[in-house]
Amino acid sequence: MGARAVSTAMRPDGIAVVTFANPPVNALGTAVQRALGEELARLAATPAVRGVVLYGDAAGGFFSGGADIAEFASIGSGGAADPFADPATTAVYGLAESGRLPVVAAVGGVCFGGGLELALACAARVATPAASFGLPELKLGIIPGLGGTQRLPRLIGFEPALQAMLRSTVLPAAKAASAGLVDVLLPSGGSSLGALVDAAAGVALEMASGRRRRMVPLEETSRLGSLANCQAVAAKLRATDVARLSKGGVLPQYEAVVAVALEGVASGGQAGLAAEARAFAKLVASPTSKALVHFFFASRGASKLPPGMAGVTARAPRRTAVIGGGLMGAGIATALLESGATVVIKEINAGAAAAARTRVAKNLGSRGAAALSRLSVTTDYEAATFGNLDIVIEAALENVKLKQAIFVELERVTPASCVLATNTSTLNLDIIGAAVPAAHAAGRVVGAHFFAPAHRMPLLEVVRADATSPAVLAAVLALGKKMRKTAVVVGNCPGFAVNRMFFPQGNVAHFLASECGVDPYELDAACEAFGLPMGPFRLQDFVGLDITVAVGGTFGAAFADRAYRANFVPAMIAAGKLGRKSGSGFYTYPSSSPRAPGTPDKSVIAKFIEPVETGAPPLYPRGRALLSPADMVDLTLLPCVNEACRLLEEGVASSPADLDVSSVLGMAFPAHRGGLLYWASTAHGGPAGILARLRTLDDLTGHRCALLKPSFALLRAAAAGSSSLGRPPRPTRTPGAPD
């Protein structure tokens, strides 16, 4: 925070306009809160001042992104290190609500978390149509801790407030106004900064002169309803939203917010504030919150350019084309259109082009007409279109010759400034680039690996070949941001980061079933209780066993030293058990409800796993009785951690935090465990603990699976006594010094 974070301008009408600025998102750090409290106290002691407008000023239109999340680590430590132990930190909320002066919040942009709690404590809120409001604290494993659980229900009603907090809903200005959260909404067109401040000053003046009632939010009761009614609402929400969102009670913040809000209704606002403070202090120190805060910062960090490229900037490409309008291509086109880009889909014939358009229209749904108007489909590389593009994303079949041929065409028809991206999930970028040596050498070739369905999945792997230029990387990152994806820059190797990090999961599951007598359904149940949405066998059914074998073959060829191939899977495929799409695999699926989770088909063990594996060397040690659910989870996931260490060692991924983001957004690893590597490090005590655990598991399973042999990268991190799995940062090179 700069020294001039809070400044005041006096208006001739006696209204003080207090502006606070803490870029980039105007986080309400404790220093900002203290400075605001001091300023409100000073103004209250100045007789000429009649009221206050509170205005958050940060480039990009933020009233405030909320309390400073980076400070959470020191909360609860007590004494001077704990910024919230000092009552001066939070004095601003009481002063805004019931000090001498009416305080009005002027909101022209994002107003989240502690920022909204500050606005809620004010006597009124005036907003422009660009404003948006939300209390997203639960996503961080906490509850609002600056009065939000008490004041929001009093302003918009108990049930709407709880629903908004439980679901971390973002209310656009118009909705916030109709809910009762915004007192004055400026019309669009008349909402310049000057107009906003004038309107807020007008409201403050009316209150100062008694022409308008000054609201004290904590004392409002008219919208709360009776205690009995609130109790009934709480019971209903506990049975529905809380049960679902808390994952059956695993995440404590969902129950806490209901209990604390109810306490405020039963015992009054002040008692509610005290209950809120107690619950907040407990939650902010919980492992769940620490993991979610880690994930928050890791996701923000992931979309940055790699070290050494700082300062390179690029605008997001707007004129785009997608080659291939199949499921993947149509999904990518949909996401591009939703981000405001124009899109051309190139297909091989008129029928395929029409089908691509239909797919995109279906993805966009009934409200997508405006976006759809920016789509065109074609069967030719016409110069008029392709000569004017910023980026092409190739999403054709996973066939290297085909992709090379497409790139040759693209190099011919696109301008030299056009980014040439491929959505390959496995192929080597340099081999594709070899077909267009000039474009590749110029740095135009890059990977843009989306996950299916591309218009829904939040992750984008941006694959960087050695030749890819920083400007091209920056352009694809900017595009990712426009598409609301979290983009992670990764290096070029088979499977890139996500698929390579997770290929051991299915392999090791096969090993455990084949050679250790582990029941697939018990293994799935252990992994699902841990928080994975699907255990490895259920996931294979979902993907399709034939696809699993095909992808497994790619990894088997690339990493033959450690890949594991089970004989029973081809036998299942031969018997027509392809997984969900054929109605049966490891589970059976009723044709009447194809989305049902499936019923275990235990006959798979006796029919396929045991007979096929008989005749192998003596099975060791028919081990299911030896393995606990925790062993099964570690056996499934630590080989992935082992592979992640290799990715870090090879420089394919640049930090453990990037891989945490990739694991959560690409593989649905539970966010409340912070990501794969964060979980492994915290659960097992860093690299040395992970190594020891892997060795124990290798012993338990008879030293028969190479995926359980520690990678050199893990051994090295453990030997170095490092607390992190990543390669230690390289010292920055001083210009002129030898490499």
Ligand code: 3H9
């Ligand atoms: C809270 O308020 C608790 C209280 O109830 C109680 C307290 C006692 N703090 O996302 P972006 C950083 S909890 C610190 O790329 P965008 C972010 O790390 C808070 N830093 O921008 C990044 O840094 P860097 C409740 C924050 O425009 C930079 O700002 N609020 C915070 O796409 C830009 O972020 C939330 O949960 C913060 N609060 O989106 C809101 N917010 O450049 C969380 C952001 O170094 N934030 N940063 O990587 C958001 O939802 C989005 O960041 C926001 C901006 C919509 C604000």
